[in-house]
Amino acid sequence: MAQITATYKADLAEGIGAKSEGFDAATVGDVLGQIKARHGKDTCKLARTMLITLNGLSIQKERRFATRLKDGDVVGFFPLAAGG
Amino acid sequence: MSGVPEMPEAAGISEMSKVSDKKLALPRYALVDLSCGTVEPLPISEQYYRLFLGGKTLAARLLLDLTEPGIDALAPEAVCIINTGPLNGTGAPSSSRFNLSFKNVLTGGIASTNCGGPFGYSLRRSGYDGIVIRGAAAEPVLLEINEDVISLRDGAEYWGSEVGHTQQLIEENLGKGYAAFIIGPAGENLVSFAGVASGERIAGRCGGGAVFGSKNLKGLICKGRSREIPVYHKEGFKKYVAKWSSFLKAHPTTGSALPRYGSAGIINKANATESLPTRNFSRGFFAEADKVSGETLAETVLATNKGCVSCPIRCERRVRLENDPNKVIKGPEYETLGLFGPNIENSDLEAIIKINYLCDELGMDTISLAGTLAWAMELHEHGGKDFGVRFGDTQSVIDLIPRIARCEGDAAELARGVKWLAAQYGGEEYAIHAKGLELASYEPRRSVGMGLGYATSNRGGCHLNGGYLALLESINVLSMGPNSPAAKPQWTAFIQNALDAVSSAGCCLFSALTFIPSGFYSLGPNHWFVRAVNRILLGTGPMMSLTISLSSALRFNTLFLFPHAEAARLATGLPVYTGTFALMGERCFNLERLYSLREGLSAADDSLPRRLTDELQDPNDPRSVVPLAKMLKKYYRVRGWDEQGVPTPKKLRNLGIEGGR
């Protein structure tokens, strides 16, 4: 298990009522599981569909939800749609 | 003055040429010669209307018709065209956008810019659909369109004034009710990337402001209220517009992300995919990007959002400055945030807001200016000339900007753009431009289709004219092989055509962002289905080629692909369908290409700086460059161009644009 920080934006931050939280988690999937336990199914569903980053970079380049975490990592949840 | 020449009847355009029973409202254009102070009607034939509709397509045709090859962009004989499309002012969503076309000051090829603000709407209500300007006045003038009367006014009083002050003076002197399209000091001083402002929107790119300045034209002012905008099928149009607006409001991009974060919402996405230009495009990731993101802007300085006339999206930011909280000003767009943020290693949001405001007031394009300054910063680090700007030092930038706009001392050289500068001082490999136009804020080594788009865009390094593949590759829900060239030539050509058509209809290009289905956003980018779609898309090249070549067979309209086509059909009475609409965009893209080729550009100009094609973004990832040569060959074939990038006679015949100059 690693001690990590999750940061939230947009609807997720509003729903949770905080911009960040600490977790003990081994993978991004663990973080999502704990979000579900702490904040409920709908909040977790929203989090899963957002752009998720590990230390700023998309987890799509890593192993997505199976991406492993280490102490001090920051997992970011950003709103997805954008254009301009 | 006789009208523009008739075009020969062409194959492949039969659908657009069918005669309908009700009378068509042909566009009304005026030709203004500033040298002799004359105004004449410029008849637009029915065939021209059917083939070229309006906006940038019709403007490209007119530029080819009305100018001799080889005229300098700033010579009196150069022509600029300010025109609208058939949806302008009709109440269709995002339909206040008008067009400015001219010879590109930075590239020597074509330039067309799609601009918002109040001017386009006012022009259309005045009774004119387009104004063609040539010649140069002996003294500064304002061109006034008062309902359907066009005249010249003395502009001396306004010359030298910044944009906001000029707008204020016009209101004080002439009363309310005028919409202005004006330049600031940068245009007057012929800065190569000076723009023209309509309200708080600016036709920024390619140096249109310098073209106005070279003609001693401070701008156009228009009072238009009397004309009823022609709509062919009134009832059907009204119902369709309501449906389309609801569709836009329900879509995650146009209904939620853009109203909430503006285009600035792209920052964190681009950063997460290493496609956010950082330190003059040497990287694609900036650790402090979030400090200048749309989300941070919304949480800290956003006062409200605002929209152009008849736009449900309302993407414009209105922001407050920390030290002057009572003043609310226009906030920066994504491009400005990215290029005056990470690309110059700056994370001070307030400084970017000030820079943006300064550039708007002086009438300068922030994209080209930022690209030029980032090059100057790097040049100094390589031991080259010192223009006094440094990475991470925004004060040096803020101090220099007014000097560039006024062409003072050394700063006058910076006013010529990065291509010219690199030719004088070296550093060509990191002079980040295509054809001479500085690149927008997408790092193409993690969005290679965007790289192809930049290289082939008619106006130079523009993401929108380039087909905006970043939207499919890196900044939205899909992630279509950001480093794979597969299917990119086909998608680039297809979307380039589509965006040209949308612009020609008189709409904002943001209204086309709904083509990614809403359902994908509820699944998210990590869902197996979305990942499968990403892979499938890479195999759609042949299908897209077929779609482009058989587009006239697509005789249907749907909200999901080009909502604009049905609106244009109902507004004009012309048989506009998805296919004919896309074909019109293709006609536009080819006409603009013909103009640039005529003016001396060639396949050699479909290029990118070596940093992007030869230097790996990640030394451990051999795919982190733009494989341009590979994509370009295929792209020419998909477009029906020869190996030199010249449209073949067959392609021109099929598009109905053979002949002419």
Ligand code: SF4
């Ligand atoms: S989307 Fe934004 S730029 Fe486009 S018309 Fe609407 S408010 Fe204007």
